Amino acid sequence: MVRPEARVLLRDVAQASDVSLSTASRALRHDPRISLETRRSVQRTARDLRYIPNLAARSLRARRTRTLGLLLTDLSDPVPGQVAAGFEKEATVHGYRVVFASGLNDPERERRALRVFIEHATDGVAIVSSVLDPRDARRRVPPSRLVIVQPDHPSILRGKGGLPPGVIQTDDAAGVAAATAHLVESGYRDIAYVGDETRASSAVRREAAAGALEALGVDRPLRWFVANDDAWRSPLEIAARILLDPPDALLCYDDKLALAVLDGLRALGVHAPGDIGIVGFDGIPFAAISNPRLTTVAAPNAELGRLAASSLVEALRGGEVPGRALMPVELVVRESTRARTPGVVGAAPA
Amino acid sequence: MVRPEARVLLRDVAQASDVSLSTASRALRHDPRISLETRRSVQRTARDLRYIPNLAARSLRARRTRTLGLLLTDLSDPVPGQVAAGFEKEATVHGYRVVFASGLNDPERERRALRVFIEHATDGVAIVSSVLDPRDARRRVPPSRLVIVQPDHPSILRGKGGLPPGVIQTDDAAGVAAATAHLVESGYRDIAYVGDETRASSAVRREAAAGALEALGVDRPLRWFVANDDAWRSPLEIAARILLDPPDALLCYDDKLALAVLDGLRALGVHAPGDIGIVGFDGIPFAAISNPRLTTVAAPNAELGRLAASSLVEALRGGEVPGRALMPVELVVRESTRARTPGVVGAAPA
DNA sequence: TTGTACGCGTTATCAA
DNA sequence: TTGATAACGCGTACAA
Numbered sequence: 001m002v003r004p005e006a007r008v009l010l011r012d013v014a015q016a017s018d019v020s021l022s023t024a025s026r027a028l029r030h031d032p033r034i035s036l037e038t039r040r041s042v043q044r045t046a047r048d049l050r051y052i053p054n055l056a057a058r059s060l061r062a063r064r065t066r067t068l069g070l071l072l073t074d075l076s077d078p079v080p081g082q083v084a085a086g087f088e089k090e091a092t093v094h095g096y097r098v099v100f101a102s103g104l105n106d107p108e109r110e111r112r113a114l115r116v117f118i119e120h121a122t123d124g125v126a127i128v129s130s131v132l133d134p135r136d137a138r139r140r141v142p143p144s145r146l147v148i149v150q151p152d153h154p155s156i157l158r159g160k161g162g163l164p165p166g167v168i169q170t171d172d173a174a175g176v177a178a179a180t181a182h183l184v185e186s187g188y189r190d191i192a193y194v195g196d197e198t199r200a201s202s203a204v205r206r207e208a209a210a211g212a213l214e215a216l217g218v219d220r221p222l223r224w225f226v227a228n229d230d231a232w233r234s235p236l237e238i239a240a241r242i243l244l245d246p247p248d249a250l251l252c253y254d255d256k257l258a259l260a261v262l263d264g265l266r267a268l269g270v271h272a273p274g275d276i277g278i279v280g281f282d283g284i285p286f287a288a289i290s291n292p293r294l295t296t297v298a299a300p301n302a303e304l305g306r307l308a309a310s311s312l313v314e315a316l317r318g319g320e321v322p323g324r325a326l327m328p329v330e331l332v333v334r335e336s337t338r339a340r341t342p343g344v345v346g347a348a349p350a
Numbered sequence: 351m352v353r354p355e356a357r358v359l360l361r362d363v364a365q366a367s368d369v370s371l372s373t374a375s376r377a378l379r380h381d382p383r384i385s386l387e388t389r390r391s392v393q394r395t396a397r398d399l400r401y402i403p404n405l406a407a408r409s410l411r412a413r414r415t416r417t418l419g420l421l422l423t424d425l426s427d428p429v430p431g432q433v434a435a436g437f438e439k440e441a442t443v444h445g446y447r448v449v450f451a452s453g454l455n456d457p458e459r460e461r462r463a464l465r466v467f468i469e470h471a472t473d474g475v476a477i478v479s480s481v482l483d484p485r486d487a488r489r490r491v492p493p494s495r496l497v498i499v500q501p502d503h504p505s506i507l508r509g510k511g512g513l514p515p516g517v518i519q520t521d522d523a524a525g526v527a528a529a530t531a532h533l534v535e536s537g538y539r540d541i542a543y544v545g546d547e548t549r550a551s552s553a554v555r556r557e558a559a560a561g562a563l564e565a566l567g568v569d570r571p572l573r574w575f576v577a578n579d580d581a582w583r584s585p586l587e588i589a590a591r592i593l594l595d596p597p598d599a600l601l602c603y604d605d606k607l608a609l610a611v612l613d614g615l616r617a618l619g620v621h622a623p624g625d626i627g628i629v630g631f632d633g634i635p636f637a638a639i640s641n642p643r644l645t646t647v648a649a650p651n652a653e654l655g656r657l658a659a660s661s662l663v664e665a666l667r668g669g670e671v672p673g674r675a676l677m678p679v680e681l682v683v684r685e686s687t688r689a690r691t692p693g694v695v696g697a698a699p700a
Numbered sequence: 701t702t703g704t705a706c707g708c709g710t711t712a713t714c715a716a
Numbered sequence: 717t718t719g720a721t722a723a724c725g726c727g728t729a730c731a732a
Contacts, residue, residue: 009709020719025711033717055469056406056415057709060724065406076435076652078428085426088452097466100450102438116447119405235639263639289585289613291641302426360726370703375727385701407725410708 008051016049017042028053059121067097068312069117071110072128075102078284079254079301083128083149086305094313096123105199105229107132114140124312127151128305129201134164144315147308147322152201163324168308172201172281173208175297175329179251179279180212182295186337188249188277192223194238194261195253199229202253205281209251223247232260239264246270249277249337255287255296256280262290262336277337283330292335299329358401366399367392378403409471417447418662419467421460422478425452428634429604429651433478433499436655444663446473455502455549455579457482464490474662477501478655479551484514494665497658497672502551513674518658522551522631523558525647525679529601529629530562532645536687538599538627542573544588544611545603549579552603555631559601573597582610589614596620599627599687605637605646606630612640612686627687633680642685649679 014024019038027034027042034042059065068091072080088098099120101113110132117125124145127137129152138146149168156169163169183191193209196202210222231238238261242250252258258280262272272278272292280287283298307325315322364374369388377384377392384392409415418441422430438448449470451463460482467475474495477487479502488496499518506519513519533541543559546552560572581588588611592600602608608630612622622628622642630637633648657675665672 010711011709021709022711022720023718026718029711035717038717052465052468054410054471054709056410056471057724058711060404060406060410060726061709061711063711063724074435075425075438076428076432078426078431081428081431082426085424085452088425088450097470098450100438100448102435115402118402120447121404121406259636260639263641263643266641286609286636289610291613291616293613371726372704372728373702376702379727383701388701404725407708408727410710411725411727413708 008049010051010053013042013046013049013051017045064123065097065121066095067099067120067122068309069099069101069113069120069122069125070128071101071103071113071117071125071130073103073105073130075100077256078286079282079299080128082301083305083308086302087126087309088305090306090309091313094309096309096313103130103132105131111136111140117141123316126308126312128308131199134167144319144321145312147312147315149304149308150201152199154200154203156200157203157207163326165324166322168304168311168325168327170299170304170327170329172204172297172299172329173211175281175299175331176205176208176251177212177215178331179281179295179297180209181216182331182333183249183251183277183279183337184213184216184218186277188337189218190220190223190247191218191249191251192225192242192247193251193253194225194227194242194257196228197226205251205253225250227253227257227261232257235260235264236267237264239268239270243268243270246276249279251279252281254280255282255284255294258294258296258336259286259290262292262294272336273338279337283332288334290336295334295337296332297329298332300327303327358399360401360403363392363396363399363401367395414473415447415471416445417449417470417472418659419449419451419463419470419472419475420478421451421453421463421467421475421480423453423455423480425450427606428636429632429649430478432651433655433658436652437476437659438655440656440659441663444659446659446663453480453482455481461486461490467491473666476658476662478658481549484517494669494671495662497662497665499654499658500551502549504550504553506550507553507557513676515674516672518654518661518675518677520649520654520677520679522554522647522649522679523561525631525649525681526555526558526601527562527565528681529631529645529647530559531566532681532683533599533601533627533629533687534563534566534568536627538687539568540570540573540597541568541599541601542575542592542597543601543603544575544577544592544607546578547576555601555603575600577603577607577611582607585610585614586617587614589618589620593618593620596626599629601629602631604630605632605634605644608644608646608686609636609640612642612644622686623688629687633682638684640686645684645687646682647679648682650677653677 011021014021024042027039070087091098103110103113125141126147128149131152133153134148147166193206213222225242227238258278280294280296283296287294287296311322361371364371374392377389420437441448453460453463475491476497478499481502483503484498497516543556563572575592577588608628630644630646633646637644637646661672
């Protein structure tokens, strides 16, 4: 980048300011041992010469890069996108740069990405919605410099008892329970979950819904329509399967899927909330302006990213292990669910 | 990253394989001068020791990083997200890593981001939808290593005559013209543009619509509702303004805005395509499953990203200036517009 | 076919 | 308060 012969080096700045290399270096880093006068002068010439430090040399010597790595699933998806935006913004505030990599839910790609971060000698790493085993991740990246956001590995199913350190996640179970309660209060009885059969985060939500339903004393257990990761791409297929034996209401894995289901059902003449109630998860912007507007469990995605960055930076400063956090989610009731009397609509047998 | 005492260096690999540093280095880079036998052995021990090369040292010495920089507007927006995903995927295929930065439509932030790329000594840089003056960008990054995707600076207005090298963009004017023709063919006469008043890309689309309308011999000139960058966040406000004097059809700056307008109008009792026709731009996934599904001009966003990466890589290999490309867009007619007879609906005075 | 030795640009140690 | 100098880890011209 930039032709070598054109690039201004620290030594050029030093020569131009008539000081030694080390003085120039210190002056630019605001070292208090350098007189204010020299500092100003050096900084001025550095700006005049358009000096840009070579990060490679700096990190080689200083053993840190002020760079953070962020591993996420897919940049083209709004949810990880929001997390990434929050993370980058917060990191920038603290003077850190960010290197991104996408894992696309493939453990092998995720491992390669971590390797890239290590090559880049990132000071810290955040992993969002990783399908990688957290223990595996911690073997590759020292736990003191690792934050795991919204883990999506089966281990989160067993780990009911307390969050491990360095993990930031939303209280999905509570959110789904609230959504389930809302459905039941609104008179829905025959409720089904629509979501992935393999991903751990999906299992968490499904089990939370089942548990809530039972706890609420609803006699009909939760049903389940399997809709894998890209089911939202074929709204008709999934809608047709649902209509084979339609429940009163659907709890969908996420908003993307919920909106697709909404579309597929509409194409087949079934409308929410009149014929069926629909709830999503995530709170993406489009859920607020769909028709009908989608009832959803909103997660603070950008905030998750910000928190990941700040807790990473703090841990790096203090040499501590990053803290844990369980973030609340919020049920946002909109038009895709509504109060109704049970049994009016849908093929709900006695 | 990784405690120094734990990190495996090339010299550790060399020692363990009983060869010199340089032999180890060459063996790992598949240098044909090293016997196959030693190569294999060194590679084996490197893997066993989990050796990960230090990129800083390598790039310092080799004067290249195999890293590309991607500057975009906002990671949380689906459109740049798709470009980013395509870019990253293609870059990875060619063995390049990617550093991202978001400029948020702020020239100052964009300049800072370019600086970060130079610090990182990225081999090449792609700038997506930048509001920075391309000449400014080219002063900071050598043109031979710069690709500008979808520039959004006023200079694109004047530069009608031929694309400059290193620029990749979509043929927005043609797309908007096609959309306008579609509206006119469908019987819409009083047509308005909804979009930003300052951004160059918005001006291009508005002018293309106005020109197309005139060329089609429609007597009513294009009207214009100003809706700035985050107007989509307040659907009611913009819808209310439109309803003060509603046209037959709306050409919106992008899908996000179109969907918001759709929502706001619905809230006020006005429905597409019955009461008004609505067209978006971008072809985001949600436009395909909205209600009504959105007629839009679809841009090949992921492809744009892929092309940017591959043309950058190619230019780096050949030492050439990256090529130019004008990508076609496609009018996708869906439910938010439809054939109708003029004058039936809307406040179209004689 | 392999090894020796130097330098990439910066920061940190030590001495002045 | 400042300067000289030795690393940091790797790639490569040159020697063997």
